[in-house]
Amino acid sequence: MLGYILRRVLGLIIVILLASMIAFFLMHAVPGGPFDELKMPLPEAVKKEILKKYGFDKPIWEQYLNYIWNALHGDFGVPFQSPTETVLSLIARVWPVTLQIGAVTIFLSFSIGILLGIISALKQNTWLDYLITTIATLGTTVPNFVIAIWLILFFSITLRWLPTGGWGEPRHFILPVMSYLLAPTAVITRFVKVNFLEELRKDYVRTARAKGLPEKTVIFRHVFKNALVPIITMLGPMIPDLATGSIFIEVTFRVPGLGKFFYTSALNRDYPMIVAMILLIAVLWGITYLITDIIYAYIDPRIVFT
Amino acid sequence: MFKKLVVLFTMFMIFATLSPAFPAAVKNSAGRTLPPDAAPLEYQVLRIMSQSATTLDWFISVYKRTNDANNYFGEPLVRLNKNFELVPAAAKSWRVSKDGLTWTFILDKNIYWTDGTPLTAEDFIFSFQLAADPKHGWDFAWFYSPIKNWDKAVRGEVSPSEIGIKQGNDPYTLIITTEYPAPYLPMMMLYSTPLSKKAYQKYGPYYNNDPKTSVSCGPYVLEEWTKDKQIVFRINKNYGGRVKPYLEKIIVTFGDPGASAFKSYLAGEIDICGYSNSQIFTPADLEVIEKDPELSKQFHQGFGDFRTFYLGFDCYNPPFNNPKVRQAFAYAIDKESIVNTIIRKQGITAYGFLMPGFPGANPDGLKNIYTYNPDTAKKLLAEAGYPNGKGFPSLDMWVRSDLASPTVVAVANAVGAMLKKNLGIDVKITVKETKTFMDTLNAHKLQFYLVSYGMDYLDQSNMLGIWASTGRHAWKNDRFDKLVEEASSLIDKKKRDEMFKEAEKILVEDVGGIFLWHQTPGVLWKPYVKGRDLEPDKYGITALHWPGIEGVGTTVFSIYISKDVLKYRK
Numbered sequence: 124m125l126g127y128i129l130r131r132v133l134g135l136i137i138v139i140l141l142a143s144m145i146a147f148f149l150m151h152a153v154p155g156g157p158f159d160e161l162k163m164p165l166p167e168a169v170k171k172e173i174l175k176k177y178g179f180d181k182p183i184w185e186q187y188l189n190y191i192w193n194a195l196h197g198d199f200g201v202p203f204q205s206p207t208e209t210v211l212s213l214i215a216r217v218w219p220v221t222l223q224i225g226a227v228t229i230f231l232s233f234s235i236g237i238l239l240g241i242i243s244a245l246k247q248n249t250w251l252d253y254l255i256t257t258i259a260t261l262g263t264t265v266p267n268f269v270i271a272i273w274l275i276l277f278f279s280i281t282l283r284w285l286p287t288g289g290w291g292e293p294r295h296f297i298l299p300v301m302s303y304l305l306a307p308t309a310v311i312t313r314f315v316k317v318n319f320l321e322e323l324r325k326d327y328v329r330t331a332r333a334k335g336l337p338e339k340t341v342i343f344r345h346v347f348k349n350a351l352v353p354i355i356t357m358l359g360p361m362i363p364d365l366a367t368g369s370i371f372i373e374v375t376f377r378v379p380g381l382g383k384f385f386y387t388s389a390l391n392r393d394y395p396m397i398v399a400m401i402l403l404i405a406v407l408w409g410i411t412y413l414i415t416d417i418i419y420a421y422i423d424p425r426i427v428f429t
Numbered sequence: 430m431f432k433k434l435v436v437l438f439t440m441f442m443i444f445a446t447l448s449p450a451f452p453a454a455v456k457n458s459a460g461r462t463l464p465p466d467a468a469p470l471e472y473q474v475l476r477i478m479s480q481s482a483t484t485l486d487w488f489i490s491v492y493k494r495t496n497d498a499n500n501y502f503g504e505p506l507v508r509l510n511k512n513f514e515l516v517p518a519a520a521k522s523w524r525v526s527k528d529g530l531t532w533t534f535i536l537d538k539n540i541y542w543t544d545g546t547p548l549t550a551e552d553f554i555f556s557f558q559l560a561a562d563p564k565h566g567w568d569f570a571w572f573y574s575p576i577k578n579w580d581k582a583v584r585g586e587v588s589p590s591e592i593g594i595k596q597g598n599d600p601y602t603l604i605i606t607t608e609y610p611a612p613y614l615p616m617m618m619l620y621s622t623p624l625s626k627k628a629y630q631k632y633g634p635y636y637n638n639d640p641k642t643s644v645s646c647g648p649y650v651l652e653e654w655t656k657d658k659q660i661v662f663r664i665n666k667n668y669g670g671r672v673k674p675y676l677e678k679i680i681v682t683f684g685d686p687g688a689s690a691f692k693s694y695l696a697g698e699i700d701i702c703g704y705s706n707s708q709i710f711t712p713a714d715l716e717v718i719e720k721d722p723e724l725s726k727q728f729h730q731g732f733g734d735f736r737t738f739y740l741g742f743d744c745y746n747p748p749f750n751n752p753k754v755r756q757a758f759a760y761a762i763d764k765e766s767i768v769n770t771i772i773r774k775q776g777i778t779a780y781g782f783l784m785p786g787f788p789g790a791n792p793d794g795l796k797n798i799y800t801y802n803p804d805t806a807k808k809l810l811a812e813a814g815y816p817n818g819k820g821f822p823s824l825d826m827w828v829r830s831d832l833a834s835p836t837v838v839a840v841a842n843a844v845g846a847m848l849k850k851n852l853g854i855d856v857k858i859t860v861k862e863t864k865t866f867m868d869t870l871n872a873h874k875l876q877f878y879l880v881s882y883g884m885d886y887l888d889q890s891n892m893l894g895i896w897a898s899t900g901r902h903a904w905k906n907d908r909f910d911k912l913v914e915e916a917s918s919l920i921d922k923k924k925r926d927e928m929f930k931e932a933e934k935i936l937v938e939d940v941g942g943i944f945l946w947h948q949t950p951g952v953l954w955k956p957y958v959k960g961r962d963l964e965p966d967k968y969g970i971t972a973l974h975w976p977g978i979e980g981v982g983t984t985v986f987s988i989y990i991s992k993d994v995l996k997y998r999k
Binding site for chain 2: 142153155156159161162163164165166167168169170171172173176177204205206207216217281284286287288289290291312374375377390392401410
């Protein structure tokens, strides 16, 4: 087991190095640079000084090695977009915002999704099942930024109950979380329903029922546990997804989170931020998959690490 | 009898003072008396939305400032009123020498920084020298080219201390010398909001990002800057300049103006919407506004920044190095129908580069040079060697992403369809990310594109100057270059105007670009936002006039919140 984890961590480090290298070289291959020439070309001397200031006058491999060396010492540079802080302090400032929204969304989507999924399975082919299925289908097909606009129109402009955006008060949570919520909830609902129905048809359920166990015990003690195990697979990828935020939701609701920086960093050729964000994603995905696999091994006795 | 009168008079005075029918005049924190219909002081807050910013200072970065919502705590040499006239600001007067090369600005001695230091020529000299220093890497370093030694300094050939900005006989006299006579120099000095030399040297370039280190000599001081959330400006009680404001506070919420401003306005969270270029209303927004009688009344259209949208070419290489090809294009595009069906309210047909209302604009003189005529277009293309478009390469029209609103993309598609229909040329439309676009354009490698330009100051030399062969376009006409260069430095206004007129005519005739439309952007403000600068200008136009509510204009300082606000704000 320990050997397996070590091997995976080693693999992760290689992935991170590769990701940083690809990001670094691709980024420099794109036209434009950390200077703005929206109206007229800048004088060459000025451009040269800007490049020098950020160390871009050196050969690219030297820049990369410098970057890795500094990064190993915890120095990821200074974001061009916010030169009064470091990349790390910027991420430390904005990431918690995205994480808070992500955590609430994961908690709510799982609670609501599991509940609706079970109801849908137990009341299969009734109006309740149809209603839940319709909502779930809508949830998976309508993109969250469209939902966001509907919510703003209804709750902010028509009713004026909630602000159109902003951050700092609990009420600022409501609309972004609602926009995020529908899609994962819908997917979980469908997933739980299908698993539940599958389990209900298994032999051990028939045996339990034949033994005369009350239906409640059959459902909650036996079926419930087995049907929920596969959901861990879903939780895994959802974490890095929600933990990095969405540009659409964050820009629409003016949430000062990490999501919009994926976009603004690329637009501004904010090289230190771009590499840092790509590394962050690589690490997040790597770790999440590793943890998911380990948890799996504990829950499902059929899985053995070799 | 007299005693009775005295008693009556006294009673009347007591009554008058206590009665709400005779309210005493209210003065704000800066000592300015509010208009009679103004709401109470606590309501004198203006809420606007802007893009998140890296700095507020012009001389630190032009493109990383908040859009149009800054410079409230600085004092430029001059300001611009709603009639586009220069008015004194930090400079109470200015004069030019006979040869037109030396400008003397006399500074107002009543203006102090909030740390108690007087605003002197030294602060201006420091700011300009910083901007000219290539080590500073300033993103607008090309701008002050007429100033003596400016270009040499930004090229690193002379020290920034050699530029033509010096102190006169006393600290309140600023002398600017130019390479050649530049009658528009005072207009350029709209952009001169200085940095405090003392604060910069003590706290570094971003001293204005933190209320603790921020220093103001303007009408407002920085009260709060919460990153990615908002900036709050508070009235400067000790402001000694000419534009004492009414508003106690200005709150600038950060948000993507395109994505959030209109919604926030509808929800009553901001008071003005659409004051910057990135806040152009989409066709869908306009429909909402048109259908709502209340909103329609709040919608005002103006000159914007005299922005012209145009098609550009690489005139150095085939096929566009052949003037007949460009002329064929000019005849093949029906601008009027583009404006009538797509642009609608948001612009007027362009016949030249200068928009009506801009100094020296000549729409009538240019109107008939190219009128829509598919037959002539076909004939010219055939003469150029491409009968019915045969052998003509298929084109990729680039549209700059920051300008690519749904309306602009629709125009690009319409132009593509017209070229296909009238000339048999295939045109693909590509929305190109801004930096890639500008990199290619500035390198003169962009074959065919749709882009726009908005002015920096109101003088022909600014708008037409960008078409000089040293500028961003791959188009060269020696006569044009000569005319613009000479006219720019002429003091004789009549002759100057004539030369610019001729230059613009050459630009249109030789099809340096095809000018499609001038943008007349709309702006919404709530009925309770009032002020002198929001009333009709000398042309009879009621709108937010350029530079909008930026501190280098006078608008924001004339605005107050009227009592009607009580019906809207809780």
